[in-house]
Amino acid sequence: MKKLFLMGFVALGLASCVSDKEVTPLTPAELLAQKQEAYNNAFVQTFGNIASNQNWGFSSGMRSAYTNGNMWEDDGYTIPSPITEEELAKVLAVFNEVGEESYESLIDMDCFFVQQVYKGTAHYTAGNNADVLGADHMDWLVAYDPVGTDETVYLPENNYQASIVKNHDDHVNDFNNSYSNDYDGCMLMVNSSTQRFGFRSSEDSQMHYTFRMEEIDGNYYVGLDFVATGANPNQQVARDRIYNDWIVKIVPGKGTSDKVKQEGLIICEDLGTIGDFDFNDVVFYAKVWQSGKTEIWLLAAGGTLNLTVAGQEVHEAFGVSQSTMVNTKESTGKGADKEIFHFVANDKYNSLIDIPVIVRSKDAAGNVTSYELSAEMGKAPQKICVPKGFRWCKEYKSLSDVYPGFKDWTTGEASTWAGEYDASNVVDDVEYNF
Helix, strand or coil, rough: CCCHHHHHHHHHHHHHCCEEECCCCCCCHHHHHHHHHHHHHHHHHCCCCCCCCCCCCCCCCCCEEEEEEHHHCCCCCCCCCCCCHHHHHHHHHHHHCCCCCCCCCCCCCCEEEEEEEECCCCCCEEECCCCHHHHHHHEEEEEEEEEEEEEEEECHHHCCCCCEEEEEEECCCCCCCCCCCCCCCEEEEEECCCHHHHHHHHCCEEEECCCCEEECCCEEEEEEEEEEEEECCHHHECCCCCCCCCCCCCCCCCCCCCCCCEEEEEEEEECCCCCCCCCCCCCEEEEEEECCCCEEEEECCCCCCCEECCCEEHCCCCCCCCCCCCCCCCCCCCCCCCCCCCEEECCCCCCCCHCCCCEECCCCCCEEEEEEEECCEEEECEEEEEEECCCEEEECCHHHHHHHCHHHHHHCCCCCCHHHHHHHHHHHCCCCCC
8 A cells, every 4th residue: 555655665765864965866776675675574573473384375276186986077077988908908008018217207297186096016135034915015195296395303313403395296196096986996187287196105105106107009107117125125025126015006187168267355465655555455356267367356446546457547447546456345435345356367367376466666756666466485474365165354454463383384383373353443345256
């Protein structure tokens, strides 16, 4: 909002004057950098030190296993047919032979079925001479998560101090060994990747990525080779480089129609006012489809700067002047109540966080500064993705006062925050259900 943030910068300029000499005025870029630094400092002072893995509600959305098997056909997916005996014989003829490991897959799908084909019968000898049936010690099948999730680990090379690493394992949930009905022994993976496959060995409790992918009669199959590499002899099993201990089929999962990839409500601060943190300068709901098509519903505009969401200026959308606040219950008479504005973005986007929110402000000299609101992990956010049903703050009411759990969520002491709130200071009469 265009309010009083310039006072801080005037003070900074005066404090830097050590003589009567003329001071070179700051460029718009320098002023913007000062504004962002002031915003970051004020945010930390208000909410506490930000957790290093805080992603502000933006994640990969409907990534990973889509476990509602009885809904696959309703959602336009074609469920793979069961594996035939003839198909199994052809697959085993290939995977029963020693083969080369796949370091890069033949295909890279982001939506696919993983279908059970075969659990092997090969026996291995562990380091303590114990007999091990490899397939019985393979579980937790994983594909590759291209985005990755932050995971705290304690590594000896870091003196067992906590450190953050990216975990790219995408668990194929609820994956059974049989194929007894339309979706048992078969799992749909959405926003995942076929770049890598792996399993957890119960012999050493470690993940292994010893896989091989082959194309057979126009279909794709992945075979995994059992191995264990623990510290103790009973946890050590050498590989045979025959990838028949666990075989699955990879089937394209695209349905007959486009589907929603991500959806969520996004609340924003436009840096116009430093320190109010009401996060209602623009509020919008968005759906990003697998095709990239992006639908947006503008719900509120509490800012008075020129602001666009995916290219659409919000005040123009609501049919009001730039100085008018919309659907934020502004108490000084500058506000208006308007219907929700829906549009389809001209450009396509991959995820919610990619939808650009651009602010343009003009100083007294007429210089225009343009910047995009961000939500960088571990840094003060200018936009936050919140759960559906969230009620945004009324004008000038800070998240710190309206949502008491927000501070603990910011610092990482709590995993959620939007449940408890001060009902008298939220906008609750704008209904949305998309």
